[in-house]
Amino acid sequence: MDSPPIAGLRRWLVDAENAGAPHPWSAIFVTVSADGDPSARTVTLKRLDRDSLLFTSALWTRKVAELRANPKVAIAFHWPGLGRQTLIRGTASEGDRRLAGELFAERGLDHQLQAHVSRQGQVIDSLEPLRRRRLELIEELDGGPVPCPDGWGVVRVDPECVEFWEETPDRLHDRIEHWRVDGEWNIRRLAP
Numbered sequence: 721m722d723s724p725p726i727a728g729l730r731r732w733l734v735d736a737e738n739a740g741a742p743h744p745w746s747a748i749f750v751t752v753s754a755d756g757d758p759s760a761r762t763v764t765l766k767r768l769d770r771d772s773l774l775f776t777s778a779l780w781t782r783k784v785a786e787l788r789a790n791p792k793v794a795i796a797f798h799w800p801g802l803g804r805q806t807l808i809r810g811t812a813s814e815g816d817r818r819l820a821g822e823l824f825a826e827r828g829l830d831h832q833l834q835a836h837v838s839r840q841g842q843v844i845d846s847l848e849p850l851r852r853r854r855l856e857l858i859e860e861l862d863g864g865p866v867p868c869p870d871g872w873g874v875v876r877v878d879p880e881c882v883e884f885w886e887e888t889p890d891r892l893h894d895r896i897e898h899w900r901v902d903g904e905w906n907i908r909r910l911a912p
């Protein structure tokens with residue numbers, strides 16, 4: 721069974737899907753380096769577990785290097801059409817290899833090829849060598865499945881604090897925060 725904040729997030733994701741929100745499962749993922757420098761990027765959540773959020777990433781990227789050095793992370797979803805945001809603080813870790821393979825197999829072909837031909841984040845002179853390698857790879861695979869690259873993985877975020885924020889016409893917005901103490905989830909209201 722889902723924990724209370726995961727159940728709430730699942731409901732809001734379904735609402736965003738039903739409302740036709742663009743990229744409803746995409747969110748800003750924030751890491752902080754060992755030196756305390758923050759960095760943010762968009763990721764797309766692939767799954768919700770009972771008490772965690774999961775997305776996939778190449779493992780040589782800045783985000784993974786930073787979460788290995790400092791597992792404290794934040795996530796922000798915003799669905800403007802619904803006047804809602806969900807803000808999460810938690811701890812990140814790497815998921816297991818079997819799940820990485822399973823989620824990689826669910827990616828579209830272009831996404832799978834990109835993971836093989838591009839070392840995301842590396843400084844390059846031009847896209848041309850990557851485009852050539854992509855075409856070569858398509859020929860080599862000859863219509864067969866694209867294997868999950870070694871440096872591909874799953875990031876798991878276990879939330880410690882989850883805020884559900886909803887706009888109201890009088891600007892006295894509804895803010896409900898779930899926070900965890902000794903494994904138990906608590907709930908409180910915050911001033912808008």
Ligand SMILES: Cc1cc2nc3c(=O)[nH]c(=O)nc-3n(C[C@H](O)[C@H](O)[C@H](O)COP(=O)(O)O)c2cc1C
Pocket residue numbers: 743746759760761762763764765775776777778781782783784840841
């Ligand atoms: C809508 C959208 C969804 C994205 N989803 C992912 C994702 O699920 N995983 C990922 O690694 N990068 C994703 N990206 C690319 C990242 O934003 C980022 O460019 C990349 O992961 C490198 O980030 P880093 O160098 O900070 O690690 C997405 C970008 C956009 C715009």
